[in-house]
Amino acid sequence: xxxxxxxxxxxxxxxxxxxxxxxxxxxxxxxxxxxxxxxxxxxxxxxxxxxxxxxxxxxxxxxxxxxxxxxxxxxxxxxx
Numbered sequence: 432x433x434x435x436x437x438x439x440x441x442x443x444x445x446x447x448x449x450x451x452x453x454x455x456x457x458x459x460x461x462x463x464x465x466x467x468x469x470x471x472x473x474x475x476x477x478x479x480x481x482x483x484x485x486x487x488x489x490x491x492x493x494x495x496x497x498x499x500x501x502x503x504x505x506x507x508x509x510x511x
Contacts, residue, residue, distance in 0.1 A: 453495035460488035 463485035470478030 448499075450495050450499040453492050453499060456488045456491040456495065460485050460492060463488060 463481045467478040467481035467485060470476075470481055
């Protein structure tokens, strides 16, 4: 009479890969942290600039990772 198989009407959610720009900003963040450590070890105050750059790229990484994930509530807001 009908299909007796149990099928869910909700499609499966596959994990999405990290967006490429998030990966690049993560790499820049790690390099900036390493440069800050080297600068401070050598006694240079230029490390402050590297720390600030690491902070900006860290925020970019979190933003793009969150943006790349499908939202759980159905919305696409980054600021959930």
